[in-house]
Amino acid sequence: MDIVQFLLSVINLILAMVVLFGGRFFMGKIHELQLQIDELKHQLVIQKVVAQPIKSFLPNDVSEPKKKAPEWNI
Secondary structure, X not given: OHHHHHHHHHHHHHHHHHXXXXXXXXXXXXXXXXXXXXXXXXXXXXXXXXXXXXXXXXXXXXXXXXOOOOOOOO
């Protein structure tokens, strides 16, 4: 009976270690994924800011006449 209790306690200890380190591993992966998502959101904001002046000269609709390009006085 002592051997069975010892084996059960060893199995319990192994399971506890798997849960502890497995949880840390998955939480680390989730944190890395969140950082990547934040970086992509930041890049999307930058692309919107950079592309906005270019899109302001393009017509919104195909049937709409083209907007006149600004005149550059040098």
